[in-house]
Amino acid sequence: MKRADKEQLVVELKEKLESATALYYTDFTGLNVKRMTQLRRSFRKAGVEYVVIKNTLALRAVNESGLVGERLRGPTGLVVTKDPVAAAKILTDFAKANDQRPGVKGGVFEGKAIDKAQITKLASMPSREQMLSELGASMQYPMAAFAGVMNSLLSGFAGVVEALRVQRESGGESGGEPAAEGSTPSA
16 A cells, blocks of 8 residues: 555544544454444444554544544454444444454543443443433423423413302392492481
């Protein structure tokens, strides 16, 4: 590979890293072409990119993007993502189904280095959509309760107004004003 091609790869990876929130390093040793294709398809469906690049070029791109990269050894695949939880879930689920391959080496999340255990913790978190739906449900309950209280107040107010209307109608049929009945004639 020519130097210009290598520089172009570094620039492209740097641009991807600058827009990503997480980067995971994986060791894909032991994955055949079929499994590697399955892994890439799984990532692609979730909007995650999986890049295999030389370690020195990957480290250069990571450092140029402003992140602190660790020295990489052995075959390395980079998982570049904007949704760290989804990518971690795909990675750990795929590894469970395929003899712990690809192995997780570590990564960078929101500018800070993380290890395999932290990536596993991210994978155990609920997805973004699930968290948003839970948040919406928790916000809906107080609003529904408030609406119920307001509805009961309005119903009570309407009942009072109706009772007042009925009272005035029944008082108007007797022919006299309530205040005039109790008054004494003047001499």
